[in-house]
Amino acid sequence: MSKILVPHDGSEASDKALDKAIEFAKALGSEIILLNVVDDRFVPPSTTLAFLSEKSSLEDAKTQIVRLLKQAAEGMLKDRIQKVTNQGIKMRHILAVGSPAEEIVAIADNEKASLIIMGSRRLSTKEKIKALGSVARRVSETSSIPVMIVN
Template identity: 55%
Template sequence: MTGRILVPHDGTEMSDRALSKATEFASALGAEMVIVHIVDSRFVPPSATLGFISDRTSLESAKAELVRILKSGAEQMLKKKIDDVRKKGVRVDFVLGVGSPADEIVKVARSVKAGMIVIGSRQLKGGNQLKALGSVARKVSETAHCPVMIIR
């Protein structure tokens, strides 16, 4: 392990669990952490986008504005979490990205030279659901260059 742990965080309880576990590892190993939040720009809901459109505003500029707002909200959400990690003596940075979450997480992991990814995953229940098929955690675990720990 290179001493850098990547933790994708989307604001969910499962992400908080992954962040807690990664903080434990980083503290014990003397590793750095990088928290990443990806705004999924592929699925901007039309109803949300329409609220930003005026006669002179294009759909693309409305989408860009919505992504900017989502990134700003993510940054605010992560500030407290970053402060909490730093209080535990762990060096931590964060990265905000836009795109397909699994693909972007893997790209960020490579770019920051992460030695490990700790990611939360919700457990799908029910007989008709395909458990975790298509999930971000599954795709990250299949395409990452480093070990991936999935927290449930």
Template identity: 55%
Template structure:
């Protein structure tokens, strides 16, 4: 029985498709939903690298401001999606965090006792074969709960 579904959402159409599919399952199984957005900290320069930059204070301030802006936009997006789903009678909440997306998704699924992860994936082409996007691949390989990938 599925009682809690985790839906990672990065703001893309593929994530919207996964959210629609998860909503169908939640209605049918009377399950709760958690939608999660992880701001990818990997594109931020590591602190050790900042030591080689003369204007370190300015760069740290810019990094903090960029995360604040991304967090604000993501929270607005999540609140809109949550409101729409709540209106259909489903219990849903959201989590917004900063880190490595795949690692944080798996950690949140474990800590929230999620029975199912439903996520979208870009289809990457590798010399004539199809491959999952790196986040979906890593989540599907490391999560304790089943992972449904929606394309």
């Protein structure tokens, strides 16, 4: 198992998935690819309006917001990156923009990952029914490689 892709959104479940990936990487000599996807479809209208001026377009505002979100993601991943490198594990990180499930599957394919280890919130049975569109579920259904979901 040469590469383990770990999508991370800053949640406790993602931290648990990273811990599991560290275990696997140590045991198997794998590289960890830490991924954060900025969902560019979610840009609150009030935030967008704050970036608009007579000289800027809606697309410029969206670009600025995505840039800020990527900066925030980079900051959020900093401690996680340090945690992995302190273990002596080869790793790198990727920041992507797009639909999270689609980007995770595409990057896993592009990077030729052997495994995806990702977090998921613990849901009650009733919540699970409502969560049919969750990112972890979509990744597990569409990925061509094994997906381990940690909660």
